[in-house]
Amino acid sequence: MWEIDKKSKQPIYRQISDQLREKIMKGEYTPGSVLPTERKLAEQIGVNRSTVVHAYDELTSIGLIERKRGSGTKVSTQKWGISPAGSTNWKAYVDSGSFLPPHPLIQKIHELSHNKSLWNLAGGELGPDLFPDSLLKPQYEKILGAEELFEDEDPQGYRPLRETISHHMKEVYHVDTTADSIMITSGAQQAIYLMTQCLLSPGDAIAIEAPSYYYSLPLFQSAGLRIFALPIDEEGINPEDVKVLYQKHRIKLVFLNPIFQNPTSVSLSEDRKKELVDLCASLSIPIVEDNPFSLLSYDEESGSLMKSKDQTGNVLYLGSLSKTVGSNIRIGWLIAPKTVIQRLMDARNQMDFGLSIFPQLVADHFMSSGKYQEHVDRLVAELKDRRDRAIEILERDFKDYVTFQTPHGGLYIWLRLKTPIQDSKLLHQAANHGVIIMPGSVLGSSEGYIRLTFARLAKDELEAALEALRQTFHSLIK
Numbered sequence: 001m002w003e004i005d006k007k008s009k010q011p012i013y014r015q016i017s018d019q020l021r022e023k024i025m026k027g028e029y030t031p032g033s034v035l036p037t038e039r040k041l042a043e044q045i046g047v048n049r050s051t052v053v054h055a056y057d058e059l060t061s062i063g064l065i066e067r068k069r070g071s072g073t074k075v076s077t078q079k080w081g082i083s084p085a086g087s088t089n090w091k092a093y094v095d096s097g098s099f100l101p102p103h104p105l106i107q108k109i110h111e112l113s114h115n116k117s118l119w120n121l122a123g124g125e126l127g128p129d130l131f132p133d134s135l136l137k138p139q140y141e142k143i144l145g146a147e148e149l150f151e152d153e154d155p156q157g158y159r160p161l162r163e164t165i166s167h168h169m170k171e172v173y174h175v176d177t178t179a180d181s182i183m184i185t186s187g188a189q190q191a192i193y194l195m196t197q198c199l200l201s202p203g204d205a206i207a208i209e210a211p212s213y214y215y216s217l218p219l220f221q222s223a224g225l226r227i228f229a230l231p232i233d234e235e236g237i238n239p240e241d242v243k244v245l246y247q248k249h250r251i252k253l254v255f256l257n258p259i260f261q262n263p264t265s266v267s268l269s270e271d272r273k274k275e276l277v278d279l280c281a282s283l284s285i286p287i288v289e290d291n292p293f294s295l296l297s298y299d300e301e302s303g304s305l306m307k308s309k310d311q312t313g314n315v316l317y318l319g320s321l322s323k324t325v326g327s328n329i330r331i332g333w334l335i336a337p338k339t340v341i342q343r344l345m346d347a348r349n350q351m352d353f354g355l356s357i358f359p360q361l362v363a364d365h366f367m368s369s370g371k372y373q374e375h376v377d378r379l380v381a382e383l384k385d386r387r388d389r390a391i392e393i394l395e396r397d398f399k400d401y402v403t404f405q406t407p408h409g410g411l412y413i414w415l416r417l418k419t420p421i422q423d424s425k426l427l428h429q430a431a432n433h434g435v436i437i438m439p440g441s442v443l444g445s446s447e448g449y450i451r452l453t454f455a456r457l458a459k460d461e462l463e464a465a466l467e468a469l470r471q472t473f474h475s476l477i478k
């Protein structure tokens with residue numbers, strides 16, 4: 001008997017593979033016995049043949065069954081594959097861990113991203129051709145002889161880098177801070193993770209923008225947090241909504257990406273920034289200001305930081321080199337009160353004894369050399385060019401399919417589909433046409449939106465990718 005629940009969140013192929021595994025473990029199918037053909041089992045269960053193929057593929061990959069052309073699918077005779085007592089059911093372990101897997105469509109996008117023949121408009125990062133190789137290389141050479149490589153590392157992060165960042169925050173953003181208030185992290189992501197673990201408890205309520213990059217992170221759900229959405233209009237989130245959420249749910253933290261927000265590229269207006277900083281200070285709700293994009297400004301000044309308006313230390317600031325240098329350098333920083341930094345530092349020490357000195361030395365040499373600014377200037381000019389080309393094509397060829405606002409900075413164009421298409425169907429069909437897209441539902445919007453990254457592909461590739469996307473729409477919308 002097969003018990004398949006088509007309404008379950010668990011994919012059907014998983015239900016089949018789990019039940020088949022159980023039947024094998026219980027001895028219903030013995031080693032060497034032949035399993036039903038894919039077609040027969042699909043008929044018996046009432047599912048597509050491809051679903052059974054997927055289930056069989058999964059069990060084949062862990063060695064529990066074997067598939068041979070001509071002789072069908074058999075239960076493996078390998079000892080570890082069949083012994084009910086001797087083999088560890090890793091899947092049961094993996095499923096029972098508290099860390100949740102990524103959204104299924106994100107998993108699919110990761111899978112598709114390995115296929116280098118597809119144009120990638122989905123990934124949120126800079127393209128590899130924008131990585132400042134030639135500028136970084138001399139920094140690598142310098143650090144190889146650096147004495148710091150052999151000294152005890154500082155759990156808060158390499159002090160000279162913290163000083164360089166403190167200087168950068170003053171120069172660029174008029175934020176007064178000191179090396180003591182800065183903690184270097186492995187990307188902004190590590191700081192976000194540490195904050196959820198150290199400043200919040202399961203059951204706590206937080207507020208995040210909707211849509212938002214954070215929806216693609218099961219990190220908050222894994223930490224047992226209750227997540228409430230702050231809708232975005234053309235001026236960003238509305239401070240009134242924060243007040244209402246506080247009154248209703250006693251939210252304990254507001255996570256925001258106020259400048260060139262991922263995925264909408266909208267920036268919070270100056271008036272609202274001020275209003276929010278004052279409101280949250282008066283309610284004692286800390287704001288996390290996550291700011292990876294503000295240097296990538298194409299038409300106008302990117303606006304001030306909430307941190308620069310913060311008189312009380314209520315704004316926890318997150319910076320990152322991921323969107324200006326490249327995400328593989330894994331350098332981010334947190335500006336926070338000393339007690340917060342101490343707590344997060346202790347937690348990280350328990351996890352992994354702290355950050356490697358290598359990327360910190362590279363980042364420090366690069367940021368303090370003047371080369372960083374030179375690189376950012378060039379990067380901004382190139383990204384502006386890519387954005388302009390993408391907008392030109394969208395205005396010319398996509399009028400029937402989407403509406404959008406031209407982003408003034410960041411890496412993304414947020415497309416609203418005139419005719420909503422089911423996200424999984426759109427992703428599938430786009431891949432068939434040679435392009436990977438990021439459906440908005442993964443980022444917390446309703447279906448009918450796409451985040452388009454214009455930073456990953458060079459201009460000619462971007463043109464080819466957009467043509468593939470146009471053909472996708474053409475094939476789906478009659």
Ligand SMILES: Cc1ncc(COP(=O)(O)O)c(C=O)c1O
Binds near residue numbers: 188262290327
């Ligand atoms: C808004 C936002 N915050 C944080 C991150 C994580 O950045 P990092 O690579 O510094 O961990 C990203 C990455 O896409 C992002 O878009």
